[in-house]
Amino acid sequence: MTQTLEAEPPTQAAADKTCFARFRSVQKSYDGVELVVKDFNLDVRQGEFVTLLGPSGSGKTTCLMMMAGFETPTHGEILLKGEPINGLPPHKRGIGMVFQNYALFPHMTVAENLAFPLEVRHLSKAEIKQKVQRALAMVRLDEFGDRRPAQLSGGQQQRVALARALVFEPELVLMDEPLGALDKNLREEMQYEIKRIHAELGVTMLYVTHDQTEALTMSDRIAVFNDGVVQQLASPDTLYEQPENAFVAYFIGENNRLRGEVTELAGERCQVRLDSGETVIATPVAVAETGVRTTLSLRPERVSLLREDSREFENRFSAKVQEVIYLGDHLRTRLSVCGNDEFIIKTPNADGHSVLRPGETVEIGWSSADCRALDA
Structure with a gap:
């Protein structure tokens, strides 16, 4: 042998x-x-x-x-x-x-x-x-x-x-x-x-x-x-x-931060109850068990304004428009959503100027794959 x-x-x-x-x-x-x-x-x-x-x-x-x-x-x-x-x-x-x-x-x-x-x-x-x-x-x-x-x-x-x-x-x-x-x-x-x-x-x-x-x-x-x-x-x-922790996520590029507690954890998805009371489905990155605090990281360009023909998202919320800034190739909109008054979305200026106005209520949504649960 x-x-x-x-x-x-x-x-x-x-x-x-x-x-x-x-x-x-x-x-x-x-x-x-x-x-x-x-x-x-x-x-x-x-x-x-x-x-x-x-x-x-x-x-x-x-x-x-x-x-x-x-x-x-x-x-x-x-x-x-x-x-x-x-x-x-x-x-x-x-x-x-x-x-x-x-x-x-x-x-x-x-x-x-x-x-x-x-x-x-x-x-x-x-x-x-x-x-x-x-x-x-x-x-x-x-x-x-x-x-x-x-x-x-x-x-x-x-x-x-x-x-x-x-x-x-x-x-x-x-x-x-x-x-x-x-x-x-x-x-x-x-x-x-x-x-x-x-x-x-x-x-x-x-x-x-x-x-x-x-x-x-x-x-x-x-x-x-x-x-x-x-x-x-x-x-x-x-x-x-794919930032591995909260510091990298917020040092590289712009991020929306949402803080809460992990309530469910199953494979590549977790459920987080935000401090403001809403529930968000996210991708667990730096969380290993339920009951722990986490900070959710979400890039502004990964958030969509929802219309009647919009595809379904796991996370959908009403948001109040606070400010709209025209930046030529894209529009930067500041919203109040999930207890965060500094929530930013970026939308391409493909169809001309935005019709959004401060004080208006809109629907926004994002995928769990784009929302990362990081260290608290």
Whole structure:
């Protein structure tokens, strides 16, 4: 009789080799008492765009600074291409870095700024000239090499900072709130510019922001931070459609919150009695038994205004219109429903202006699949 041997699970060392950058059980404390980063684990694949997203003080920038070498972990290990780098100084890590304040040398021209990281690596003048021209072309600033940073707009300065981080062809680029100083239009333009460059070069990027739109626009995966802990790590669409807890649901996109108690639980459906007395059918996500408190999460665009020919919904309620805001492509209506005076619905402006008026009573409905029962 032939005995079949099961394949052994990969060793930790083998697992470390499979990802490009890795944080392994990393913690950070500045005072020896309070942890600003608590047991952070993250694997970044080569060529991936990963964003660390969270409010100010959540620990995301500290993680980036530890990868760059400007901060040292209190506990845990950081690896790059399978090799520990905890004790490696920043200049030996070969990592490109882009800061919010650009950090350009004001007395140097754009071309000289880009040449600097190549000069410290002792490249020949011919190589430097070639790489600088290539980097300028990459960010569409071919004609700006002779200008100084003060002669450029904010968006152009940010492009130079990005080009300088890429000019020596690093395999990993770190970006710390790089678009925070730009106005809305420039910020959106640079989001697509960074996404284009990432797609063209295939470089690995680790990006820090508190702006959810930036994260959703550019990322392959997003790690949502709060209080030094990753709340959820997933693709943008998964984070938006399937948040695992109340913090992620309300930090990513807009949500309606309804609070109550779970009264029935059966498979992929649960019944919740709201504090206002109504009963809602929802999808249980972070509830495991009846009798527990929960917060229901419901996206505004998943709520429908009901007409006579509307399809049936498990959840149907009367609502009083409080406010209607015309936003061009859609209408944002604030309602009073189920004890919540700040209940929002978004409807596409496909048929012209809404006929809803403040004070009017309407019927609304939503599916249990779109209503998630999360932690209280």
